Amino acid sequence: MAIAEIAYTAEQIRARIAELAEELRTDLQGDRPLLISVLKGSVIFLADLIRHLDLEPEVDFMSISSYGGGRSDTGVARIVKDLEEPLAGRNVVLVEDIVDTGLSLSYLVRTLHTRGPATLKVCTLIDKSVRRIVDVQVDYRGFTSEKFLIGYGLDFQGHYRNLPYLMAVNDVATLAARPQVLLQELPHSAHSGSS
Ligand code: IMP
Numbered sequence: 001m002a003i004a005e006i007a008y009t010a011e012q013i014r015a016r017i018a019e020l021a022e023e024l025r026t027d028l029q030g031d032r033p034l035l036i037s038v039l040k041g042s043v044i045f046l047a048d049l050i051r052h053l054d055l056e057p058e059v060d061f062m063s064i065s066s067y068g069g070g071r072s073d074t075g076v077a078r079i080v081k082d083l084e085e086p087l088a089g090r091n092v093v094l095v096e097d098i099v100d101t102g103l104s105l106s107y108l109v110r111t112l113h114t115r116g117p118a119t120l121k122v123c124t125l126i127d128k129s130v131r132r133i134v135d136v137q138v139d140y141r142g143f144t145s146e147k148f149l150i151g152y153g154l155d156f157q158g159h160y161r162n163l164p165y166l167m168a169v170n171d172v173a174t175l176a177a178r179p180q181v182l183l184q185e186l187p188h189s190a191h192s193g194s195s
């Protein structure tokens with residue numbers, strides 16, 4: 001079995017984001033939403049999503065990390081980079097790359113709610129709902145997955161964010177041992193995403 005294989009092509013992602021944008025547009029009608037991207041994984045998704053939304057969205061960015069740097073199951077996180085925009089009275093959409101255990105999202109939602117947004121919705125490209133540890137509400141999801149994914153903003157140790165498609169990793173142990181191993185075997189026309 002290949003170490004990783006294409007899970008969603010660039011075209012499949014584009015089509016799904018157009019549908020998500022349509023859902024958002026219907027729900028947010030008449031309002032100028034503030035879309036918050038959680039760095040770094042969701043920036044590519046945000047960039048494509050806002051180009052499908054004709055709502056004059058505003059954007060802002062924040063970054064959080066778990067204490068100790070690694071993945072934590074305590075849900076204890078801290079803000080590394082905070083928002084610039086006030087949220088009071090705004091219609092806010094939190095744009096995530098992946099909701100996995102839900103710990104990051106749960107922290108974010110709790111934090112943002114204290115700032116008094118009129119509404120707060122969550123839009124994630126990938127929902128790994130089977131892996132959830134804490135219950136969090138996801139209002140919009142692009143795809144569901146159980147596998148480790150890379151590409152389209154998602155990284156493994158800083159690699160593969162720039163792939164225009166999403167790959168599912170079959171052999172995480174090999175990738176962990178040699179994080180750059182896939183760079184050689186990516187589809188030659190890597191940036192067409194059509195294979
Ligand atoms: P959680 O929901 O708090 O467990 O963490 C979600 C975060 O973990 C995401 O925002 C990603 O940064 C990272 N993550 C979880 N699953 C994956 C994956 O399959 N590929 C890449 N990053 C992932």
Ligand code: MG
Pocket residue numbers: 038039040041042096097098
């Ligand atoms: Mg994230």
